[in-house]
Amino acid sequence: xxxxxxxxxxxxxxxxxxxxxxxxxxxxxxxxxxxxxxxxxxxxxxxxxxxxxxxxxxxxxxxxxxxxxxxxxxxxxxxxxxxxxxxxxxxxxxxxxxxxxxxxxxxxxxxxxxxxxxxxxxxxxxxxxxxxxxxxxxxxxx
Amino acid sequence: xxxxxxxxxxxxxxxxxxxxxxxxxxxxxxxxxxxxxxxxxxxxxxxxxxxxxxxxxxxxxxxxxxxxxxxxxxxxxxxxxxxxxxxxxxxxxxxxxxxxxxxxxxxxxxxxxxxxxxxxxxxxxxxxxxxxxxxxxxxxxxxxxxxxxxxxxxxxxxxxxxxxxxxxxxxxxxxxxxxxxxxxxxxxxxxxxxxxxxxxxxxxxxxxxxxxxxxxxxxxxxxxxxxxxxxxxxxxxxxxxxxxxxxxx
Numbered sequence: 001x002x003x004x005x006x007x008x009x010x011x012x013x014x015x016x017x018x019x020x021x022x023x024x025x026x027x028x029x030x031x032x033x034x035x036x037x038x039x040x041x042x043x044x045x046x047x048x049x050x051x052x053x054x055x056x057x058x059x060x061x062x063x064x065x066x067x068x069x070x071x072x073x074x075x076x077x078x079x080x081x082x083x084x085x086x087x088x089x090x091x092x093x094x095x096x097x098x099x100x101x102x103x104x105x106x107x108x109x110x111x112x113x114x115x116x117x118x119x120x121x122x123x124x125x126x127x128x129x130x131x132x133x134x135x136x137x138x139x140x141x142x
Numbered sequence: 143x144x145x146x147x148x149x150x151x152x153x154x155x156x157x158x159x160x161x162x163x164x165x166x167x168x169x170x171x172x173x174x175x176x177x178x179x180x181x182x183x184x185x186x187x188x189x190x191x192x193x194x195x196x197x198x199x200x201x202x203x204x205x206x207x208x209x210x211x212x213x214x215x216x217x218x219x220x221x222x223x224x225x226x227x228x229x230x231x232x233x234x235x236x237x238x239x240x241x242x243x244x245x246x247x248x249x250x251x252x253x254x255x256x257x258x259x260x261x262x263x264x265x266x267x268x269x270x271x272x273x274x275x276x277x278x279x280x281x282x283x284x285x286x287x288x289x290x291x292x293x294x295x296x297x298x299x300x301x302x303x304x305x306x307x308x309x310x311x312x313x314x315x316x317x318x319x320x321x322x323x324x325x326x327x328x329x330x331x332x333x334x335x336x337x338x339x340x341x342x343x344x345x346x347x348x349x350x351x352x353x354x355x356x357x358x359x360x361x362x363x364x365x366x367x368x369x370x371x372x373x374x375x376x377x378x379x380x381x382x383x384x385x386x387x388x389x390x391x
Contacts, residue, residue, distance in 0.1 A: 061206065062206035062207070064206075065206070078232075079232050080207060080232035081233060082232070083349055084233075086271075086351070087334075087336060087351055090272055090334075090351050091334065091353070094355040094357075095276060095357070109204060110205055110206075110207075121268070121270065121271045121272075122270055122272040123270040123272065124272070
């Protein structure tokens with residue numbers, strides 16, 4: 001009886017895994033998830049504030065959001081107008097400066113993508129994504 | 143034991159059928175916009191396979207670059223419709239994945255995530271797009287590598303510097319690869335240049351930046367001794383030609 005119960009439990013556990021395994025195989029190329037940003041590429045609001053003038057802040061949100069409000073001194077750089085905005089950012093950058101990229105926490109892929117392009121295409125070091133994004137900044141500011 | 147497994151299997155199947163009211167033809171769409179396209183549009187078709195009407199509570203895109211629209215707010219039983227997701231390409235390149243989250247008042251399956259995957263053709267891959275010299279540094283040449291993207295046949299490229307303070311020399315390596323050697327005439331002044339890169343027979347323009355920068359910044363003051371970040375205002379950038387309509391890089 002005892003063996004039978006354990007076997008049933010195992011069979012049920014195995015069955016419960018089947019849909020997940022099936023989905024993982026079937027939708028292998030279709031799932032839109034992206035791996036989380038490594039902690040070494042993120043920075044908290046407090047840490048970024050401590051960097052003070054040795055950091056450049058980039059607002060990766062769309063132009064309308066930037067026009068509405070942004071971190072004081074932040075430079076707008078988004079992929080909608082990358083070619084036009086990049087030189088303005090590069091003019092402010094100098095070796096040794098850290099770069100803090102933020103966007104809205106609800107759609108923070110924008111900051112990740114801008115940070116990735118700066119690292120990969122412009123080959124800039126010390127590019128970080130702000131943890132919690134614009135909302136976290138606002139919360140800390142209060 | 144067989145009865146237990148059968149009961150479990152049946153309840154599992156019943157659960158699956160009970161929640162499948164709004165049936166999607168596909169929840170992931172792959173798009174291949176042509177060179178110069180400004181937008182990529184994905185259509186996600188659905189049908190209400192249940193017996194009660196379904197209401198859309200919200201349709202929300204993962205980024206401001208994508209606009210998602212539902213044709214209707216309510217879907218009657220048996221009725222078909224679609225969600226349209228319009229992705230503005232802007233200056234994006236490569237593979238772009240955007241999602242649209244659809245919320246309905248269905249009891250069992252309130253949220254559905256629709257995925258739009260766009261492959262934006264990349265004619266030239268430029269690495270790096272930024273070369274710099276520290277002020278006072280020896281004005282040695284720095285190299286930018288240019289490689290033709292997959293499916294593109296590029297035999298020659300033309301490079302133009304916006305400033306006479308920077309010289310460029312293009313070397314054709316072959317197999318769609320090129321080397322651009324860039325060097326400033328001097329590094330005593332804070333000067334910059336926009337390098338315009340064009341491949342033959344293509345109206346598309348690519349850019350790189352060359353700049354003399356200031357020396358590295360001093361170490362940061364200890365925590366609590368300074369006010370929050372107030373970045374230096376960006377100086378006026380070098381004149382960069384306006385990208386032709388339809389630029390996607």
